[in-house]
Amino acid sequence: MITSHYDGKSGIRKHILEMTHMENQLRSMDMEISDGFLVHLIMRSLGLNYDPFKINYNTQKEKWTIQELISHSVEEEERQRAEKQKIKDQLNLTNAFDKGKKVYQGESSNKNSEPEGK
Template identity: 50%
Template sequence: MSLMIIKRGIPEAFRGAVSNSITQAKEYLDEIEKHFVKSNKVETSTILNSLISIKYKGKGNVREYIIEMSHLASKLKALNLELSDDTLVHLVLISLPNQFSQFQINYNCQREKWTPNELISHYVQEEERLKQNKAESAYLASTPKYKGNKRKHEATKGPYVKKQKQDTDKKGCFFCNKPDHVKKECPK
């Protein structure tokens, strides 16, 4: 294939990026490919940043969250940055909310170290325990005894309303500022 045919199909932005001394199409395509090479450093940095900054927000279950973190760690392994299982377990422990703090303390007091799979099974049990404890505590809601006008009438008899009436009596008329009457009784 002719180099001239290839050069016609290339946008203007790339025509100046490749030197004119290249005469073969293969060399030309190799030179253009160098402009689109993906940097492993950037990808490693992005994945590592997301692995460190990820937080469990309580939505979904813990198993899926830990599996997602393990998946990010396996992507790093493919990019020649391998995290040990211990490091991954500690990253998971750090990223979980305070409701799992007692579980984290128990893990730190043990001598044995867990693999991510063991961590998943223990956390699923802990999550179920927390759900059961949450289900046991219920809130009591009651309905008011009085409905309709009686309730409205009771609200107007409160201490705030009485205070307002007293304040208006002390000030007097808002229109002429005389203390002996109120605005609706004002002769002006």
């Protein structure tokens, strides 16, 4: 549980639920973990792209429950996906614009070519 890391592919909700499941297994063996410590372990398991999210959490006076953590984490995951899609769309638009450039009459794409007819 301590060495668990979020892979960024399976979905953050699934990751948190898996960590909660591990906590429940420990509880059944009389090794109870507080919700606050579980939230800490989950936050610690998140990757570098969640650093601003973690900083935001740590600056708040209020501590989250597992349900609140799931809710906020899913929102952050969706925000990051939207940001990645926005960047992809901008790159696609730029690439489409570059491909759409036309060579105007009088310009040659090959400057070393000789004029036609000679």
